[in-house]
Amino acid sequence: MQINRMSVQLTERMKCSECPIRHRAVCARCDDTELERLEKIKSYRSFRAGETIIWRGDDLHHVSSVVSGIATLSKTLDDGRVQMVGLLLPSDFIGHPGRKTLDFDVTAATDVVLCSFERKPFEKLLVETPHISQRxxxxxxxxxxxxxxxxxLLGRKTAREKLASFIQMLVQRSHIEGSGMQEMTLPLTREEIASYLGLTLETVSRQFSxxxxxxxxxxxxxxxxxxxxxxxLLEATGDDADGGVII
Amino acid sequence: MQINRMSVQLTERMKCSECPIRHRAVCARCDDTELERLEKIKSYRSFRAGETIIWRGDDLHHVSSVVSGIATLSKTLDDGRVQMVGLLLPSDFIGHPGRKTLDFDVTAATDVVLCSFERKPFEKLLVETPHISQRxxxxxxxxxxxxxxxxxLLGRKTAREKLASFIQMLVQRSHIEGSGMQEMTLPLTREEIASYLGLTLETVSRQFSxxxxxxxxxxxxxxxxxxxxxxxLLEATGDDADGGVII
DNA sequence: CGCTCACCTTGATCTGCATCAAGTCGTCTT
DNA sequence: AAGACGACTTGATGCAGATCAAGGTGAGCG
Incomplete structure (x- = not known):
């Protein structure tokens, strides 16, 4: 998958200044001095597709940015019904400042590399570094x-609109730069997509067909x-037909 | 737009220290000095039930805390389908720091009193007052x-579970202090409740019955x-049957 | 006082999606 | 190469909640 293009070398020491998510992550506004402080306390951690990164309620030792790969946030009801409540793409952040736990599971949907900071030192930094807390x-x-x-989407859209919106979101978030008819890879199984959209996997499959x-x-x-x-596709999302289409 | 706020009787100068939302609002962590600064730039604004407080996309001149009453946040699709995306109760905050507009409509569901600050001075204060930005x-x-x-709730719960969850939330947020079998008043019409729960008003009515x-x-x-x-009621919400039930 | 109108209730019917079921396809294992 | 398994597709059927329809109720007002 294209998102993992740089995969393995990442886990070695990489300069923040060369980091692919440098300009979008929590550190986006940091100057060189601040970056150096971050550089000292950061560490890279890798997870294989399917691995759980954080269980709901677990003590949160780290806060992290997603460097590459895709992770999901999900909640489960008593009887096993699951609803995905978020998708983490590169540059997204994991962790609530001021909280020791999360109220959802975080799972690696693809192989994932995180740039992690220990929670305590990070929170200290947060107080001293307005650029980080602002971001x-x-x-x-x-x-x-x-x-x-x-x-x-969950409350009002039809199955067709839901899937169209999902694909549109993927397209938009994936190739921010190059437009054109690029090939995309679905980072999630039909079941995971269904869980994100409040549908069943069969309905997702039918709508794809x-x-x-x-x-x-x-x-x-x-x-x-x-x-x-x-x-x-845009028409099928049910949203306002704007979205900066090329004239 | 009809943002006519004529009634200003309740809204005479009230000391922040006597404010009913003092300990829960955005100013909760402020010390006396900080409170004085806020006091200088605050103003109360009243809205009648049904009035629109802010239209989606309007220039946001103020940021505000809800002092009394209930407001709703809602989004509308092209074809008129509406989904409520939030309910503002006393102490809740309206306004995105760093943004000039909101992407939803804010409407007074009951008569509402806001404690407002002009956006520009407030954002200045935000930078200088960590207690506010932390909060x-x-x-x-x-x-x-x-x-x-x-x-x-929207993605996975049944109509019955949705309504039970809504009532449970109201009960919890309304009388934080006195428990017991207190009488409650629904702040929303059946249609508004339906809009919040991703249902139709008929289904809401049937579930109440x-x-x-x-x-x-x-x-x-x-x-x-x-x-x-x-x-x-708790059983009907479909959530974990914890919630501090008496043994 | 009776009219109107917004809000609500209840019944009848319809339908989109869930559920149940039976495969196909591709990859991994032995 | 055969089997097993996970991911996916497609068809048949069922049902929760939407939609359509017909009142009921009460506050405000001429």
Missing amino acids: LVEMAMDELDAARDWMV QFRKEGILSFTDRRRFTVADHAA | LVEMAMDELDAARDWMV QFRKEGILSFTDRRRFTVADHAA
Whole structure:
């Protein structure tokens, strides 16, 4: 998968200044001096696809940024029903400042590399480094916006609209730079997508087939596809038909 | 837009130290000096039930705390489907630091009094007053948690579980102090509740009737009720059956 | 006082998605 | 190469909640 392009070398000491998420992560606003302080307390940690990174309620020893790969946040009800409540892509942050635990499970959907800081020293740094706490507030607010958009999806959208919105989000977040008809890889199984969208895996599968039949998506295999008709995909999301389309 | 706020009787100068939301709002951690600075730039604004407080996309001149009453946050899709994405109770905060607009409408569900600050001076204060920004991060994180819980409700719960969860939340947030079989008043119409829960108003009405028939709720009128069987209500939420139940 | 209108209730019917079921496909194991 | 297994697809059927429809109730007002 393209997101893992740099995979293995990452776990060795890498300069923050060369970090692929340098300009989007929690450290985005740090100057060189601040970066040096972070550099001293950071460590890279890798997880294989499927591994649980943090269990709900576990003592949180680290806070982390996702460097590469994709992780999921999910909540489970008593009787086993699962709802995914977030997707972590590179540059996203894990950890509540001022809390010792999380109220959801964090799981590696693909192989994942984290840039981690021990919680205590990080919180100390947070107080002394406004650039970090400012960025953290920004990121929390962005996440809140995203959560609210997702509430609309979960509460009001049809299965078709849900899947279209999911694909659209993937497309937008994946290739921020290069547009064009790029091949995409689904980072999640049908079941995981269903869990994110509040659907069943069968419904997700049927909607994928439908998009294929309509010529909106074109699959090269079960996980790899290109968006053949981007306008139709946007139309199918049910959202306002803006989104900065090319004229 | 009709942001006419004529009634200003309740809203005479009130000392922050006597404010009912003093210990829970964004100013909760402020010391006396900081409170004085806030006092200087604050103003009270009142809205009648049904009035729109802020339209999605409007320039945000103020940030505010809810002093009394209840406001709703909602998003509307192209074709008119509405999803409520938050409920603001006293002490809750309106406004994204660092943003000039909101991506949802804020509406007064009951008569509402806000404690407002002009955005610019407040943001200046934010930089100079860590106690405020710390509290703001805390509140944003709490909201994020609540949003994620709501995602589980919207994505996975049945109509019965949704309504039970809603009532349970109201009960918990309303009388934090006095427990016992207190009479509650629904702050929202059936339609608004439906909008919050991702249901239709008819389904909400039917579920209320069901709870009445089962003796879980006891209505004195369409809006006023008491929880007659709290254990059964908790059971009906579908959540973990903890919550400090008496043994 | 009776009219209106917003809000709510209840019944009948419909439908989108869940559920149940039976495969296919590709990869890994031995 | 055969089998097993996990991921996925597709079909048949069921049902929770949406939709359509027809009142009921009470506060405000001429």
